[in-house]
Amino acid sequence: MSLALPWPVAWQLIRGGFRRHSAYRAAALAGALTNTVFGAIKASITLGALASAGGRLAGYDAKSAMTYVWLTQALIAPVSLFVWNEVSDRVRSGDIAVDLSRPVNVQLSYLCADLGRAAFEFLPRGLPPLLVGWASTGVHIPARPLVWAAGAAGLVLGVLVSFACRFLMNVTAFWLMEIRGVQTLYLVASNIFCGLLIPVHWFPGWLRTVANATPFPSILQTPVDLISGRYSGAAAAHALLTQSLWLLAMLTAGQVALARGSRVLVVQGG
Amino acid sequence: MTEPIISTHGLTRRFARTTGRGRSRARETVTAVDGLTLRIEPGESIGYIGANGAGKSTTIKMLTGILTPTAGSVRVCGLDPVRQRKELARHIGVVFGQRSQLWWDLPLRDSFEILAAIHRLAPKQSSDRLSELSERLQLGEFLNAPVRQLSLGQRMRAEVAAALLHRPRIVILDEPTIGLDVVSKERLRQFLASERTDHGTTLLLTTHDMGDIERLCERVIVVDRGRCVHDGALADLAALVQTERILVVDLAQPHAPITDIPTARVVGCDQTGVRQTFAFSPSDTTAAEVLAAVSARAEVRDLAIEEPTIESIVRRLYEGQTR
Amino acid sequence: MAETDSGARAAPPAQRLAAHRVWVTLLTSRLRAQMTYRTSFAVDLLGNLGIALLEFTELWVIFANVKALGGLSFAQTAVVFAFANIAFSLADLVVGHVDTLPRYIRAGTLDAFLLRPASVLGQLITSDVSPKRITRTLGAVAVLVVAVAHLDIEWTPVRVWALITVPVFGTAIFAALFVTAAALQFWLVDGAEVTNAFTYGGAYVASYPASLYQRVVRTFFTFVAPATFTAYLPALVIFGLPGPVGLPAWLGLLTPVMAAVAWAGAVGLWRLGIRHYTGAGS
Numbered sequence: 095m096s097l098a099l100p101w102p103v104a105w106q107l108i109r110g111g112f113r114r115h116s117a118y119r120a121a122a123l124a125g126a127l128t129n130t131v132f133g134a135i136k137a138s139i140t141l142g143a144l145a146s147a148g149g150r151l152a153g154y155d156a157k158s159a160m161t162y163v164w165l166t167q168a169l170i171a172p173v174s175l176f177v178w179n180e181v182s183d184r185v186r187s188g189d190i191a192v193d194l195s196r197p198v199n200v201q202l203s204y205l206c207a208d209l210g211r212a213a214f215e216f217l218p219r220g221l222p223p224l225l226v227g228w229a230s231t232g233v234h235i236p237a238r239p240l241v242w243a244a245g246a247a248g249l250v251l252g253v254l255v256s257f258a259c260r261f262l263m264n265v266t267a268f269w270l271m272e273i274r275g276v277q278t279l280y281l282v283a284s285n286i287f288c289g290l291l292i293p294v295h296w297f298p299g300w301l302r303t304v305a306n307a308t309p310f311p312s313i314l315q316t317p318v319d320l321i322s323g324r325y326s327g328a329a330a331a332h333a334l335l336t337q338s339l340w341l342l343a344m345l346t347a348g349q350v351a352l353a354r355g356s357r358v359l360v361v362q363g364g
Numbered sequence: 365m366t367e368p369i370i371s372t373h374g375l376t377r378r379f380a381r382t383t384g385r386g387r388s389r390a391r392e393t394v395t396a397v398d399g400l401t402l403r404i405e406p407g408e409s410i411g412y413i414g415a416n417g418a419g420k421s422t423t424i425k426m427l428t429g430i431l432t433p434t435a436g437s438v439r440v441c442g443l444d445p446v447r448q449r450k451e452l453a454r455h456i457g458v459v460f461g462q463r464s465q466l467w468w469d470l471p472l473r474d475s476f477e478i479l480a481a482i483h484r485l486a487p488k489q490s491s492d493r494l495s496e497l498s499e500r501l502q503l504g505e506f507l508n509a510p511v512r513q514l515s516l517g518q519r520m521r522a523e524v525a526a527a528l529l530h531r532p533r534i535v536i537l538d539e540p541t542i543g544l545d546v547v548s549k550e551r552l553r554q555f556l557a558s559e560r561t562d563h564g565t566t567l568l569l570t571t572h573d574m575g576d577i578e579r580l581c582e583r584v585i586v587v588d589r590g591r592c593v594h595d596g597a598l599a600d601l602a603a604l605v606q607t608e609r610i611l612v613v614d615l616a617q618p619h620a621p622i623t624d625i626p627t628a629r630v631v632g633c634d635q636t637g638v639r640q641t642f643a644f645s646p647s648d649t650t651a652a653e654v655l656a657a658v659s660a661r662a663e664v665r666d667l668a669i670e671e672p673t674i675e676s677i678v679r680r681l682y683e684g685q686t687r
Numbered sequence: 688m689a690e691t692d693s694g695a696r697a698a699p700p701a702q703r704l705a706a707h708r709v710w711v712t713l714l715t716s717r718l719r720a721q722m723t724y725r726t727s728f729a730v731d732l733l734g735n736l737g738i739a740l741l742e743f744t745e746l747w748v749i750f751a752n753v754k755a756l757g758g759l760s761f762a763q764t765a766v767v768f769a770f771a772n773i774a775f776s777l778a779d780l781v782v783g784h785v786d787t788l789p790r791y792i793r794a795g796t797l798d799a800f801l802l803r804p805a806s807v808l809g810q811l812i813t814s815d816v817s818p819k820r821i822t823r824t825l826g827a828v829a830v831l832v833v834a835v836a837h838l839d840i841e842w843t844p845v846r847v848w849a850l851i852t853v854p855v856f857g858t859a860i861f862a863a864l865f866v867t868a869a870a871l872q873f874w875l876v877d878g879a880e881v882t883n884a885f886t887y888g889g890a891y892v893a894s895y896p897a898s899l900y901q902r903v904v905r906t907f908f909t910f911v912a913p914a915t916f917t918a919y920l921p922a923l924v925i926f927g928l929p930g931p932v933g934l935p936a937w938l939g940l941l942t943p944v945m946a947a948v949a950w951a952g953a954v955g956l957w958r959l960g961i962r963h964y965t966g967a968g969s
Contacts, residue, residue, distance in 0.1 A: 124878035131884040134904055135891050139749075139756075142899035146753035275730025282737040291745040298751050430801045432966045446965060453804035463795035465802070469720045481712035482805045 097349075099202040107203055111210020122215060125171060126222040133167035133223045136291075137231050152295040158322060161234045162293055164227030165318045169249070171219035172212040173256045173313050175290060177281060180204070181264035182273050185355070194356050201348050205257050212253045236323035244330045245321030251337040252317040255309055258344035259284070265348060268355030283308070289315030309340040367442060369534060369566050370404040370427060374436035377422050377590075396422040398590035399436065406533070409560060409567040411581035411598070419590040420570045424536055427568075428458055441533060454483065457527035461539035464519065465526055466511045472522055473507045476529060483530040490529065497525040500555055517548030524552065528559065535559075537569040541576055553579045577601075610670040611642045611654050616663040625657045709805055713813035721818060731819035735776075739826025742772060742894070757896030762837040763926055764896060769831035770918035771893035774857025776823040782862045784815040785869040786886060789879050797964070808957050811869070840925060849921045849939065856946040857893075857917030863949035864889055864912055866957060873960035889914035898931040909934065916945040 115122075140159050144151055154162065181204060184190040193200045227233045235241075263280050267273045285291060287310035294305050294315045305311055316333050319325055325333050377397040382389060397419040404410060414420050425431035426438055429445030429452055438445055441455045459465075466475040480490035498504055501521045506514055514522065520540065527535060535556075541549045557580060559565055571577060577584060577598065584601045586594035594601065611628070618637040621630045625642070627649035632641030644654050651669055658664060721728065746768055750761040759767065791797045791811065800810040840846065868882030875881060885908075893914040897905050908914040920939035923930050930936045 118877070120877035121880060124875070124880035127881050128884045128888065131888045132891065135888065135895075135900070138900045138904065139895050142757050142896070143749050143753050146755050151752055272724075272727050272730075274727060275734050278731070278734030279737055282734070282741045286741055286744055291741075292748045296748055296752055298748070301748070425798075428802055430798055430965055449801065450804045453802055456802075458802050460795065460798075463799070465799040467716065467720070469723070470716055474716055474719070478712055478716055479803075481709045482803050482810075484709065484804075 097199050098197075099199045099206070103198055104202070104206045107206035108210040108213070111207035112214045113210075114207075115211045115214040119218065122171075122218040123222075126219045129167045129170055129219065130223045130226050133164055133227060134230070136167070137163045137227070141231075152293065153324075154293065154295070157232060157234050158324070159293075160227065160231040161322045162318055164223055164231070164233045165321055166290055166314060167223040167227070168220035169252070169314060169317060170290065171215040172249070173252045173288075173317070174208070174212070174260070175256070175281075175284060175288065175314070177277050178260045179264060179273065179277065181261060182267035185264070185267040186272075190356075201261055201345065201352060204261060205254065205345075208257045209253065235321060238323065240330075241321070241323045241326070244325070244334065245317065247334055248317040248320035248337060251334065251341060252313050255337060255341050255344060256313045258341055258348055259309055259313070262344055262348040262351060265351040265355055268351075268358050284310050284313065287311060288313045289318070309344055312337040312340045366405060368403045368439075369406040369408075370402060370438075370440050370568070372400055372402045372427075372436060372438045375400040375402075375423070375426060375433055375438050376435040377419075377426060377431065378434045395590050397426070397433075397587075400587070400590070400592055401436075402585065402592070402595075404566065404568070406566055407560070407564045408583060409581050410569070411577040411584040412568055412570045412587070413572075413577065413584060414570075414587035418587045420587060421538065422590075423587070424458075424538055424568075424570070428452070428456060428536065454530065455533045457530070457532035457535045459520075459523050459527045459535070459537045459540055461520070461537075461542040464511070464523065466519070466522060468512045469510060471508050472503070472511055472514070475511060475522070475526060479526055479529050485530060493529055493531065494525075497528060500558070501525050502551070517544050517551075520544060520548065521552060521555075524555070528565075531563065532565070534566040534568065537567070537571075539571055540569060541571065541573050549573070549575065556580055608643050609646055609651065611644065611651055611658075612639065612668045612670060613642070613655070613658055613664050614639050614666040616665045619662045622658060622661050624661075625654065628654045628657070710809060710813050713810070714816060717813065717816045718818065721816070728819060732822045735820050736822040736826055739772065739776075739823045743768070743826070743830060746894070757898040758928070758931075759896045759898075759926075762834045763922070765830055765834035766838070766925070767896060767918045767922045768894045769827045769834060770853055770857060770922060771890060771914075772827035773824055773831065773854045774917045775861045775890040775893070776820050776827060777854070777858040778861030778865060780817050780820040780824070781858075782812050782865045783817060783820070785811055785865050786872065786879070786882055788869045788872040789876050792876070792964075801965070807961060808866070808954070812866075838926075841927070845940070846925045846927075849924050849942075853917070853921040853942055856942045857921075859946040860913055860917050860942070860949050861886070861889065863946065863953040864914075866953040867912075867949075870953065870956040870960040873963050885912040885914075893918045895919075897934060902933065905931075905934065909938075913945045913949055916942045 137160060140163055141156065144154070144156055144159055149155065151159070181190070184193065190200075193203070196203075224233060235245075259280075263273070263276060266276060270276065287294070287305040287308050289305075289311060294302060294311050297305060316337055320330060320333060375397055376395065376399055379394045379396055380391055381394050382391055400419075400423065412420055412423070422431065426433050427440055427445060429440075429447075429449035432446050440452060443452045443455075445452055466472065467478065476490070476494050480487075480494075485493070498507060501524065503518075503521060503525060506518050506522075511519065511522070524537075524540065527537075537556075540556075541552060544552070553576065556567060560567055567580065569576065569580065581598055584594065584596065584598055585592060586601070610631070612632075615638050619640075620637060621633040622640060622642075623630055628642040628644035630640060631643045633639070640658075642654055642658070644651075655664070655667060746764065749756060750764070754760070756764050788797070788811070791800075791814075796814070797807070797811075800807045800814075803810065835850075864886050868886050871882055872879045889908060889912050892900065892904070892908045897909070897915045897919040900908070905915070909916070909920075915934070916938070920930070920934065920936070921942050922939070923936035924939040928936060930938070
């Protein structure tokens with residue numbers, strides 16, 4: 095098992111991931127439309143809650159709450175809050191042995207392909223909800239270069255953390271074989287704690303503590319907070335550092351699990 | 365005069381297809397079946413052959429009511445397939461060699477039970493028929509195994525039994541022996557032949573295997589680009605086909621193409637000159653003579669005599685028509 | 688036409704099985720297949736309970752911050768939420784797989800359905816069933832029981848009738864939406880995900896007070912994809928509340944009518960879809 099991934103290979107894998115997904119343009123547009131309709135519903139519910147709370151809730155006013163709603167809808171696809179079982183399927187079929195025999199790092203190879211996927215989905219699946227949101231309720235993104243830079247970095251880190259978590263979950267297939275149940279539970283936990291349905295800031299104190307003890311806020315809540323300019327200066331740096339630490343932790347865990355798992359594979363003679 | 369069990373008149377199906385990508389996108393119309401007129405009597409056994417994309421599957425889909433013709437008419441068992449699809453389904457059985465109609469996650473026996481229910485067979489009727497089919501297709505050993513665990517040969521026998529459970533008057537088989545080993549093929553052919561003798565079932569099968577045709581079909585219809593290019597007895601086709609045989613030899617040493625044998629011509633030679641392919645007519649010479657002639661010119665290490673493929677037959681028929 | 692008469696081969700009508708036996712056989716065979724893998728079934732049950740919990744957490748977090756939403760209290764909103772979730776999860780259990788029609792087309796399964804003497808829609812519906820989703824329904828039932836117990840409702844016959852029948856007709860409405868989605872996919876194929884906007888989107892809309900939505904959203908999900916009839920409108924009848932502008936509470940009594948209309952539309956569209964499929968080919 096190799097730990098290295100040369101840059102030219104990485105670049106090819108990213109391009110490959112991009113091209114592979116660009117074949118499904120109709121599907122991307124259909125997904126964008128669905129995300130937009132859900133955005134409209136979520137916007138209504140959120141505005142209703144704000145109205146009941148007297149116009150402000152946990153630091154959100156109507157403008158920032160709508161920015162949150164439409165940004166989350168735009169970023170669902172790039173940060174991929176869906177079921178993904180490419181690697182677990184290969185573990186189950188034994189094809190993972192082929193991946194492991196290649197002289198490149200397995201985890202980082204899939205990571206590059208996932209980056210390519212996210213890069214493709216960013217515009218066709220992200221832009222429609224943002225445009226509809228901008229035209230209907232307004233979306234406010236501060237025009238400050240530092241906010242944009244932090245937002246971009248946060249988004250890339252969010253995509254990477256999401257991948258690292260999903261990869262780790264897929265690798266459990268070495269021991270569990272059937273991971274559909276794990277998938278569902280992962281989906282439930284990530285959807286609550288990443289701030290997709292309700293901002294993490296609205297959670298009661300204890301639930302917020304639970305959420306922040308997981309990598310999930312780093313996937314969506316933090317990128318959205320950074321892009322919408324909720325954090326600045328030291329707070330933004332702190333948010334990016336938290337994301338980076340979660341990324342490092344999850345990638346390491348995935349790497350260790352893969353190494354152990356491939357030993358299981360050898361023992362079983364797979 | 366009896367009424368034909370299948371009759372088509374000027375049967376035509378066109379598809380609109382998009383080609384190219386981006387700006388060079390264009391819509392074009394493809395004619396998959398082009399003015400096909402057929403008449404098949406009850407109890408006949410038809411080999412329906414042609415190259416890939418010749419229009420065989422499209423024809424089958426129109427005969428079974430899955431696809432509406434663009435033009436022309438079709439009657440099967442005296443019914444209009446598309447408008448009376450459900451009624452027709454009681455009289456026909458269809459086997460698609462590469463698509464299963466069994467329930468893959470259930471024991472095979474359950475698939476038959478479900479199909480019996482769908483065809484509303486009385487319990488006695490279906491159990492009698494199943495034991496008959498089970499005996500003749502030797503399904504007994506795996507009736508209780510889940511379908512996904514069956515080997516290809518076992519599955520195909522099961523598919524055929526499933527299509528025949530309701531005693532259809534016509535059985536349509538699309539590539540029934542594809543991928544099967546010699547023994548399984550033979551077993552299936554034997555069964556189909558006896559089913560026809562015993563029940564007078566009409567058979568229509570598409571295949572790439574000349575063996576299927578020789579063993580099962582009295583009449584052969586050849587289609588090319590949606591048109592019927594040959595419709596006649598198997599013997600007529602055999603005469604046409606036998607006009608040319610193929611001999612492939614591997615030489616011990618590379619050699620320039622051997623073009624000086626009077627009764628055979630080189631139709632293929634690989635880059636190294638080791639493998640050379642000869643075509644000859646059985647009426648002029650024999651394979652042994654050609655081989656001897658080659659051996660006289662170069663040392664032969666290995667040889668093979670190739671059966672003519674359906675594609676080559678179709679090509680020849682087509683060349684004969686256009687010439 | 689003596690030659691084409693099938694009398695000699697098929698059984699006389701009296702010996703034939705009744706039509707409903709076909710569907711019972713198909714469905715029980717699916718259930719048998721599902722139960723073969725007990726452990727994974729148990730994990731799936733747990734997973735679906737998790738989904739119920741997830742959906743409810745969203746509502747609960749909102750009410751951790753506010754006292755009312757769209758004019759309804761927490762308990763009232765919970766009733767709306769529970770109605771919507773019971774109906775949607777039951778519909779999803781029975782017909783949720785039909786909107787994966789493009790997969791059936793690609794695998795050739797639809798052609799196999801067409802070659803059998805039974806309704807294609809019936810075969811599609813009975814080709815799968817997901818009993819694992821029952822825990823999601825049970826979670827929603829639990830929410831309904833607790834929420835109703837917290838409310839002070841004067842139980843008139845009409846209200847009792849609404850409470851009992853709404854989950855049934857609500858399920859029918861969502862099932863009709865799924866069938867409509869499946870029918871549309873004959874044309875969509877590559878863009879099949881669009882239909883999620885009104886199936887899953889409908890469930891989302893139905894779970895919250897419709898008074899929250901903008902007029903266009905509200906009208907669409909009431910008169911085109913009638914999601915508000917599955918929960919909010921009948922709930923207004925039970926609470927004895929007037930509806931928002933354009934949505935009078937008495938509409939809530941028309942849920943059974945809407946279910947019938949939705950099914951008529953779905954079946955009609957399905958027939959057109961089949962005609963399109965057999966006309967255009969695959």
